[in-house]
Amino acid sequence: MSDRVRDMLAKLVAFDTTSRESNLELIDFIQSWLDEWGISSQRFYNQSGSKANLYARLGPAGDGGVMLSGHTDVVPVDGQQWTVPPFELTARDGRYYGRGSADMKGFLACVLASVPDFAARRLRMPLHLAFSYDEEVGCLGVRSLVAHLNASQDKPAMCIIGEPSEMRPVYGHKGKLAMRCQLRGKACHSAYAPQGVNAITYAAKLIAKLDTLGEQLAVVQDARFDPPYSTLQVGTIQGGSALNIVPQDCRFDFEIRHLPDAKVDEVVEALQQYASTLLPAMQAVAPESQITFEPLSRYPGLLTDAQSDFAGWLAQWCDSETFSTVAFGTEGGLFDEVGVATLICGPGSMDQGHKPDEYVSVDQLERCMAMLSRLRHWMTATH
CATH class of the missing domain: 3.30.70.360 (Alpha-Beta Plaits)
Incomplete structure (x- = not known):
């Protein structure tokens, strides 16, 4: 599994998805990967057609279930002094370096590496997957996807946004x-x-x-x-x-x-x-x-009830009882506004995000994979 995550992260980092650039080559790759496992997906393009959100679901029909969500764009490397190629994964001292490795392609790599295992299970509720664009420039791109979910009869009940939180659950931001x-x-x-x-x-x-x-x-x-x-x-x-x-x-x-x-x-x-x-x-x-x-x-800001059942489940999945808020913003408030209870938990730290020689540790990726494994078990367990 660790090799699968590393290989997936290497592929994702290799796409230059700086917000000013198109993300369509990355979306093509993700869509092809989902197709391999029999998972259909839907695109939501920007006005010019140069960028797209991608949305997919697997498991039984109906509403409810859990959505795993993350943005595909990254911040620029212009003017930064990198010691490694920013759009090529470099492994060193238990870390993976590359633009977006922490914010937030590390999480996306874990999600995509887990797809075959989710697809092999008989899920008792839907698993939704959401990949957005232009988060880094004001959470602009995801809005068409949010509008789709709001109008859908099959809206997820819960969402985990994998922004870097060192795998600690986050319930709020400004x-x-x-x-x-x-x-x-x-x-x-x-x-x-x-x-x-x-x-x-x-x-x-x-x-x-x-x-x-x-x-x-x-x-x-x-x-x-x-x-x-x-x-x-x-x-x-x-x-x-x-x-x-x-x-x-x-x-x-x-x-x-x-x-x-x-x-x-x-x-x-x-x-x-x-x-x-x-x-x-x-x-x-x-x-x-x-x-x-x-x-x-x-x-909008995000302020989810840290005493909710969802929060309790996430604490178990990520093996951390300590909830907190973060200073940076996410797309979470937009999902929450349309009735999808949202929490944040993902590998890496924003202390490394947006900086030269951005990295995510192997340990953080392993912890994320463990969280997704527990989630998968919960979604297939008989209650």
């Missing part, structure tokens, strides 16, 4: 809202600054307002998360062309990493309301002045 604000003022020579509308100046006012709104968000705390409150930050800003020109344009991107039950739409509404109070002064000088807001990405 949600995220990312937005862009664009300001259009009026350019002029800086010697006649009052005749122009300085877009950077007004952007600074909005950013200062965001700081105040962030402080208000931080009042509500939940010790289960780290940090224990919602955070708000401006990540990028662009504006101006020369020091002696009043800048006509400015834009900035901001994000809110929020507790699962935080009312972040109220924060956006408060910022937009404040922007509306700035516009009259801008338009008094230049009627064409504008402030616009554009959503970039959004996904």
Whole structure:
């Protein structure tokens, strides 16, 4: 089994599925592998047809059962100093190195290596398999698959997302809202600054307002998360062309990493309301002045009941009684929103994810295979 996992991981890592690239060659490979074991699958393409989610199920007809889910895309290696080829699996000192080995092709390799054993069993409930795209850029790709599940009569009851958690069960994470604000003022020579509308100046006012709104968000705390409150930050800003020109344009991107039950739409509404109070002064000088807001990405937080039967079963399958939350986001909240109870457990650590010389340990993969073996037994046992 360890050889099967290693060989499968080597094949997966060899596909450059950086989010800016197509994942179709990888999807072709997975679909062919499932076909070998008599498992049909369905694709859900993006608008251009360059990427796809893949969904499959085996076992008896009907709703319920367990879904194993993971994303196929990885983050870029640009600018990183790797000592091993990023898209070629390297084995060294009990570790497998390669982009995506931890986040999260290690889990996908374990799932795919387990397919023959699941296919050979007479399952008492369905096993669902979900492979998504564009998770790394805001959980964008999986939404068509989520919509399919929501409309289906055969929706899974439970989902395990194999994000790297060192094989410890995770029941929650924060949600995220990312937005862009664009300001259009009026350019002029800086010697006649009052005749122009300085877009950077007004952007600074909005950013200062965001700081105040962030402080208000931080009042509500939940010790289960780290940090224990919602955070708000401006990540990028662009504006101006020369020091002696009043800048006509400015834009900035901001994000809110929020507790699962935080009312972040109220924060956006408060910022937009404040922007509306700035516009009259801008338009008094230049009627064409504008402030616009554009959503970039959004996904909900996750907060599954750690005392549920599902949580108890997962604790047994992964042989760990300690539940926790994680700082990073996943697709879990999207599945949970459509009634699929979701928990996270997968091999590797996010301490290695997104970094040069990313790796997953052989021990972590073995523990993941043990979890899937216990799950398989549970799905075939007579109760």
